[in-house]
Amino acid sequence: MSKRFPALVIIGFLVAGVLAIPASRTSWAAQMNDTFVWGKSGDADTLDNQVSSNGETSEVTTQVYNLLVRAKPGQTDIEPDLAESWSVSSDGLAWTFKLRKGVTFHDGTPWNAEAAKFNFDRMADEKNPYHAVKGFDFEYWNDFMADSFKEAKVVDPYTIQLILKQPNAPLVYNMSIISFDFASPASFKQYGGELVGQHPVGTGPYKFVEWVRDDHITLEANPNFFRKGLPKTKRVIMRVIKDNAARFLAVKAGEVHAMEAPNVDDVKAVAQDPNLKLGFRPAFNTGWIRFNMNNELFKDKRIRQAVAYAINRKAIVDGLYAGYGEVAQQHMPPVMWGRVAKPPSWSYDPSKAKALLAEAKYPNGFSLDFWYIPVSRPYFPAGKEIGTAIASDLGKVGIRVHLMTEDWAAYLKDRKTNKFPIFMIGWIGDNGDPDDWLGFFFPKYDKDNAYLSYNNPAVFDLINKAKVATSQDARAKMYAQAEAMLLDDVRDIPLAHAKVPLVMRKNVEGLVGQPDANEYMETVELK
Amino acid sequence: MARYIARRAIALLPILLGVSATAFLLIHLLPGDPATVYLGEHATPESIARVQHEFGLDRPLPVQYAVYLWHAIRGDFGDSLETHRKVIVEFFPRFPATIELSLGAITVALLVGIPIGLLSAAQPNSIFDRIGMAVALTGVSLPVFWLGLMLVYIFSVYFHSLPTSGQIGIYSALRAVTHIDVLDGVLTGNFLAAGDALRHLILPSITLSSYSTAIIARMTRASMLDALHQDYIRTARAKGLAGRAVVIGHGLRNALLPVVTVIGLQVGSLLTGAILTETIFSWPGVGRFMYDSILFRDYPVILAGILLFSLVFVLVNLCVDVLYAFLDPRIRYA
Numbered sequence A: 001m002s003k004r005f006p007a008l009v010i011i012g013f014l015v016a017g018v019l020a021i022p023a024s025r026t027s028w029a030a031q032m033n034d035t036f037v038w039g040k041s042g043d044a045d046t047l048d049n050q051v052s053s054n055g056e057t058s059e060v061t062t063q064v065y066n067l068l069v070r071a072k073p074g075q076t077d078i079e080p081d082l083a084e085s086w087s088v089s090s091d092g093l094a095w096t097f098k099l100r101k102g103v104t105f106h107d108g109t110p111w112n113a114e115a116a117k118f119n120f121d122r123m124a125d126e127k128n129p130y131h132a133v134k135g136f137d138f139e140y141w142n143d144f145m146a147d148s149f150k151e152a153k154v155v156d157p158y159t160i161q162l163i164l165k166q167p168n169a170p171l172v173y174n175m176s177i178i179s180f181d182f183a184s185p186a187s188f189k190q191y192g193g194e195l196v197g198q199h200p201v202g203t204g205p206y207k208f209v210e211w212v213r214d215d216h217i218t219l220e221a222n223p224n225f226f227r228k229g230l231p232k233t234k235r236v237i238m239r240v241i242k243d244n245a246a247r248f249l250a251v252k253a254g255e256v257h258a259m260e261a262p263n264v265d266d267v268k269a270v271a272q273d274p275n276l277k278l279g280f281r282p283a284f285n286t287g288w289i290r291f292n293m294n295n296e297l298f299k300d301k302r303i304r305q306a307v308a309y310a311i312n313r314k315a316i317v318d319g320l321y322a323g324y325g326e327v328a329q330q331h332m333p334p335v336m337w338g339r340v341a342k343p344p345s346w347s348y349d350p351s352k353a354k355a356l357l358a359e360a361k362y363p364n365g366f367s368l369d370f371w372y373i374p375v376s377r378p379y380f381p382a383g384k385e386i387g388t389a390i391a392s393d394l395g396k397v398g399i400r401v402h403l404m405t406e407d408w409a410a411y412l413k414d415r416k417t418n419k420f421p422i423f424m425i426g427w428i429g430d431n432g433d434p435d436d437w438l439g440f441f442f443p444k445y446d447k448d449n450a451y452l453s454y455n456n457p458a459v460f461d462l463i464n465k466a467k468v469a470t471s472q473d474a475r476a477k478m479y480a481q482a483e484a485m486l487l488d489d490v491r492d493i494p495l496a497h498a499k500v501p502l503v504m505r506k507n508v509e510g511l512v513g514q515p516d517a518n519e520y521m522e523t524v525e526l527k
Numbered sequence B: 001m002a003r004y005i006a007r008r009a010i011a012l013l014p015i016l017l018g019v020s021a022t023a024f025l026l027i028h029l030l031p032g033d034p035a036t037v038y039l040g041e042h043a044t045p046e047s048i049a050r051v052q053h054e055f056g057l058d059r060p061l062p063v064q065y066a067v068y069l070w071h072a073i074r075g076d077f078g079d080s081l082e083t084h085r086k087v088i089v090e091f092f093p094r095f096p097a098t099i100e101l102s103l104g105a106i107t108v109a110l111l112v113g114i115p116i117g118l119l120s121a122a123q124p125n126s127i128f129d130r131i132g133m134a135v136a137l138t139g140v141s142l143p144v145f146w147l148g149l150m151l152v153y154i155f156s157v158y159f160h161s162l163p164t165s166g167q168i169g170i171y172s173a174l175r176a177v178t179h180i181d182v183l184d185g186v187l188t189g190n191f192l193a194a195g196d197a198l199r200h201l202i203l204p205s206i207t208l209s210s211y212s213t214a215i216i217a218r219m220t221r222a223s224m225l226d227a228l229h230q231d232y233i234r235t236a237r238a239k240g241l242a243g244r245a246v247v248i249g250h251g252l253r254n255a256l257l258p259v260v261t262v263i264g265l266q267v268g269s270l271l272t273g274a275i276l277t278e279t280i281f282s283w284p285g286v287g288r289f290m291y292d293s294i295l296f297r298d299y300p301v302i303l304a305g306i307l308l309f310s311l312v313f314v315l316v317n318l319c320v321d322v323l324y325a326f327l328d329p330r331i332r333y334a
Helices: A005-020 A023-031 A055-064 A113-124 A139-144 A185-198 A244-252 A264-270 A301-310 A313-320 A350-359 A383-396 A408-414 A457-468 A472-488 B002-029 B034-042 B045-054 B061-073 B087-122 B127-141 B144-158 B181-187 B191-228 B231-238 B243-272 B275-280 B286-296 B299-327
Strands: A035-040 A069-071 A078-080 A083-088 A094-099 A149-156 A159-164 A206-212 A216-221 A235-240 A258-260 A276-281 A285-291 A325-327 A366-371 A399-404 A422-428 A492-498 A500-505
Touching: A035 A055, A035 A244, A055 A206, A055 A216, A055 A235, A078 A083, A094 A113, A113 A149, A113 A159, A113 A185, A206 A235, A244 A258, A244 A264, A244 A500, A244 B144, A244 B275, A264 A276, A264 A500, A285 A301, A301 A350, A301 A383, A301 A399, A313 A325, A313 A383, A313 A492, A366 A383, A383 A399, A383 A422, A408 B034, A457 A472, B002 B061, B002 B299, B034 B045, B061 B299, B087 B127, B087 B181, B087 B191, B087 B243, B087 B275, B087 B286, B087 B299, B127 B191, B144 B191, B144 B275, B181 B191, B191 B243, B191 B275, B231 B243, B243 B299, B275 B286, B286 B299
Parallel strands: A035 A235, A035 A258, A366 A399, A366 A422
Antiparallel strands: A069 A078, A083 A094, A094 A159, A149 A159, A206 A216, A216 A235, A258 A500, A276 A500, A285 A422, A285 A492, A325 A492
């Protein structure tokens, strides 16, 4: 008996421990009106967003850091953040930002032009002592700023000037990407460039508390946040629950207040649950079918037109996007500027498609490999099913399709060879500037690259000019003109834009879906 | 016995070498490259080349393998391509979490599987036997992800009695000692946290144990039926021993040998095969980590994981072999 006694005592305490937690313990989080629990679909890779392009990171860092400018709630247009105003010189080579006064970092150090310059120097200068972070790269800096940036100049304590080697018209929109955030210079000096990603210190509405890898990240309210009255909750806890169904059940059980990336069936189930409601991130993506115009077949515009008329895009969007897709008429989604006002519409018309094929000397059609994406993306939520529907439509006009796919890594690589004659691909925007779209899709022609197989110097010229013009109106016209030429050439067949659902409990107020998927949690209230 | 164990330990080296070479080769035969996955849709030829160089992926395969082995021998399995941290650092807190889940599952499997098998064998073809075997068949047949989600739906969403996911509640402050949370709670005297960890362990353990419970129940039943027809059982009964004493005292011990083999294999697969359960319950163990790493083409993690799993399997089998000697006095290792 005596030998068993310690074991029995421990078991007794354990049972008492289990019983001491009330039955409603698991929905504790939901009952706490001062802690917002967000269900994440993956973990961050670092909390130093200057070196990360990971969406799981930026969801967190958006709450901790601020930018010079940021996207307005629910939009892609920008508004002041740490900068109060900005202007650009007539030659487009000097951008001047007037900074917000009275802002402090979470460590109490002041935000000013010196702090801004410190961050720009860290991003731009490879020899900067805080620049190198093993395994990471300044991907956004390299893509959006490196070519044009010359230096950051402190004009006065609250004015910073970015001097460029060449004009970069999208600069102010680029500054709304969370990878151009501002961290406390003192935190770099304390932790070094490598470790600042585990100790983020910004000016944002929430301060970093802890990060338990693959489990949760805890943030607490910044009482000195410069937007008065915000944040509304004392804490934000971001729980990593990778399985979509399990994350949804956690919301249903009340352990999590809101979540991203629900399964389609779970979105439908929300309507039946009185405790839940839906929100949406506006459609900021496009999925399209791209012709390899290096392929002899698709050099003929009539065949590209025939394919466009043969596909019933409306039926595909109605049937396979669970009610939150819309047929795309051009490359950029409706939340963007620089779009074509009245794009041509290829309404479903198989007889017209057949006539065009006959005109192109293919009255009996032809066979080809059609490549569909092997992963789920908002713009193509079900690649295989969408590919199958397209194959079926094309079959009706005599185009016999072999549906093909491969591993995503191989797919991304092979789209930049001539392996694919025709394939599905898409884009999720980084910011509200058209250069992030058209500039990326049509930088040049490459005879060995299906993705870059469109050769129209007039389009490249317009896009390049739009990148350096200083007037937004002039830029918008140039992008629209380029897009009109692309659509007239049937370079691609835009298929769909899709808004992205968010599931939340009924008591969650103020959670506005952001196009770039980085919601501002400072406005969230739990009623 | 000591010499036998030493010999088996030495035999481990060629096994691990073979496993690592095969795994290394197979991973690199897959189409696509990790640099492209790493960079995603923004990848340019320049950035791909830069990342390939950074991770040494541009070197010849034999050189990559030799460098890998050289570092692995010294305990450096490289950096994760996804988290950018040392692979060994990533595995360190996750393996105890998997051990905790496996221990929970094997406990459930033994506590449920052996009694079902015993009782079924003691009264073959009875209603209990039929129900027990139907339960076992269900356990083998049920998809783990379905069972897990159903349990969460019933116990977490409907009854609000157990948590949906995680190893411990986000509000439970627990000092990590072993990273086995229930144990850490006990060791640090934080019984409230230990209780919370135990509550988090219940549903994943039941889910993970379903297959093992069924296998152990069926194996125990078959083995017991065989043992109960042996002459020594008849003799024991003839001597007037009570039914329970015959079944437990004489039958079970002799029937345990094949059951122990199965349990050993099950422990091996529980330690390495909890991928679905860990994913459904957001259990921060190695299974889920491996799953994510495979999707991400995180070569260093996949390789280290395969080596770790192989090591676990070999060690568990060694333990089973040693256990034989204790259970069956006729077995001697030289």
